[in-house]
Amino acid sequence: MPHDHSDHPHALLPPDPALRVKALETILTRKGLIDPATLDEIIDIYQNKIGPQNGARVVAKAWSDPAFKARLLADATAVVADLGYFGRQGEHMVVVENTPEQHNMVVCTLCSCYPWPLLGIPPGWYKSDAYRARAVREPRKVLADFGVTLSDESSVRVWDSTAEVRYLILPMRPAGTEGLSEEELAELVTRDSMIGTGLPKVPS
Amino acid sequence: MSTCVTASAPEPVFSEPWHAQVFALTVHLNEAGRFAWPDWAARFSATLKRHGLEKELDGGEDYFQAWLETLETYLVEEGSVLPDEVGPVKQAWEEAYLTTPHGEPVVLR
Missing domain, CATH: 3.90.330.10 (Nitrile hydratase alpha /Thiocyanate hydrolase gamma)
Known part of the structure; x- marks a missing residue:
């Protein structure tokens, strides 16, 4: 069930694939294989500059x-x-x-x-x-x-x-x-x- | 999709935040030297081909589903991520979302 009513007591749970991506990011960041700031930079470039x-x-x-x-x-x-x-x-x-x-x-x-x-x-x-x-x-x-x-x-x-x-x-x-x-x-x-x-x- | 494509505002580059996240993650890993782009493309196209046998892909959500599946498999194969590592971390994120009061930033504890 999508719960998008504003009076919900907890944060909106993202869809399953979004949680899988977050899990990969967390694991790779903990191992020092990626830098979250670089991810933000890449998104910014493709969303706004290119x-x-x-x-x-x-x-x-x-x-x-x-x-x-x-x-x-x-x-x-x-x-x-x-x-x-x-x-x-x-x-x-x-x-x-x-x-x-x-x-x-x-x-x-x-x-x-x-x-x-x-x-x-x-x-x-x-x-x-x-x-x-x-x-x-x-x-x-x-x-x-x-x-x-x-x-x-x-x-x-x-x-x-x-x-x-x-x-x-x-x-x-x-x-x-x-x-x-x-x-x-x-x-x-x-x-x-x-x-x-x-x-x-x-x-x- | 709107039928009035030419007159409407520009389409968003990524329709969902996680599409942007998984894209950036893959580009970052490539640029950090974890894998070569042609190897990525070959694996990704194989996933698309397999998914396309079951239904016609529309290039939207299903495209990024295939992208994510390819990345998960690739990272396990090349050893950056252990096979049973993703489940618990995903579970922890899910719990974090469900226990964080609405409006507050969600962080892993």
């Missing part, structure tokens, strides 16, 4: 600076590290470019590998069995579910992430954005457009 705004900044810079874009497509790991975005798990980052001829999208059929430093924690649907299975089998239908319709000339390529290699999509720069600053361009770059399940916003 997110799609990082990837959007990279995309906007690539749209604005052809030399940066060339370097990014050649060796994304080094280029984004220069901007302060490190793969904490030692993974390589690869940026693939959408063109009028080829649309790209990212999945992790294995589990949920994702370019954390650039996009943060993946959304629930990215981790679902439905997306992980269907993205490879019927990418055009999945794109249609996300409201993305491609022209008949455009092929779709699906990139399967691994623990070692994480992909970020460089979407096509929307028409009518000449003269926009990098900051204004970054506002148009959505999380889904960097996974390939969406397109950038069009300036209003």
Whole structure:
């Protein structure tokens, strides 16, 4: 029975898995294998500091600076590290470019590998069995579910992430954005457009 | 989930506090050198695959259930945690919650 009434005499008992996590934390802290302050720091980073705004900044810079874009497509790991975005798990980052001829999208059929430093924690649907299975089998239908319709000339390529290699999509720069600053361009770059399940916003 | 995804506020990064805790614990242990990330990913994907045979996983609560199960098993196998160590500590936390007056911080005694 959930007991969430405020007059309850004792603290609200967390769900079973939460208690199991607390038990692991206690055991590992007592053995000196972890530092609780580091746990708080990691949560803060992923909750508040890392997110799609990082990837959007990279995309906007690539749209604005052809030399940066060339370097990014050649060796994304080094280029984004220069901007302060490190793969904490030692993974390589690869940026693939959408063109009028080829649309790209990212999945992790294995589990949920994702370019954390650039996009943060993946959304629930990215981790679902439905997306992980269907993205490879019927990418055009999945794109249609996300409201993305491609022209008949455009092929779709699906990139399967691994623990070692994480992909970020460089979407096509929307028409009518000449003269926009990098900051204004970054506002148009959505999380889904960097996974390939969406397109950038069009300036209003 | 809302049908009006694009217009709503950003989704929370972690929907439950313990999702964040188990995530951070795993990242911390990896960064402290307890295990390599590819080894973690291989084990985690095996758990997801096994769970996915019974029902279609939605990537939410069931995803972190699989994550926790993988971590518990891994820590016992690599020796950081003894097999019978978790039960009593979990029990102690449960008692702490049930005996701490509402509104006061819960600590292990």
